[in-house]
Amino acid sequence: MIRYNKNLKSFSRALRKNMTDAELLIWSKIRRKQIKGLQFYRQKVIENYILDFYCPASKLVMEIDGGQHFSExxxxxxxxxxxxxxxxxxxxxxxxxxxxxxxxDGVIQTIYEHC
Incomplete structure (x- = not known):
C-alpha cells in the first residue's frame, strides 16, 4: 500500500468540489467504470501529492495541467x-x-490504451 499524507485529505475533498472544466469533462467520461470496467478516483492523495485522477488496478495516474504547469x-x-x-x-x-x-475523444482513447 502506498503511503499518503493525511493532512491533505481535507484539501483533496475541496478540490473535488471545485474541479476545472477540463477535469469535469474527463471525469464524466471515466467515472462509474466506463473504461474497461476500471474504477478511477479523483483528487487522490499519494505520498505528499494530490493526483488529479488515479486508477489503482491499472496503476495509472492522469494529470490535467493548466497554464501554471508550463513555467520552468x-x-x-x-x-x-x-x-x-x-x-x-x-x-x-x-x-x-x-x-x-x-x-x-483522443484523450479518452489514450487513457483507454494505457489501461
Missing part, C-alpha cells in the same frame, strides 16, 4: 513528482486543459 519551476516540480510516482510503479499521463477541451 513547475516543470521541474512535476518531473520530481513523476519520478516519485514511477518509483511506486505508476504510469503518469499528462494532458493540458486545452487538449482535453478540444480533443476529448
Amino acid at each position: 519551476e513547475a516543470i521541474q516540480k512535476d518531473n520530481e513528482r513523476d519520478r516519485l510516482l514511477l518509483r511506486h510503479g505508476l504510469k503518469v499521463l499528462r494532458f493540458s486543459n486545452t487538449e482535453v477541451l478540444i480533443n476529448i
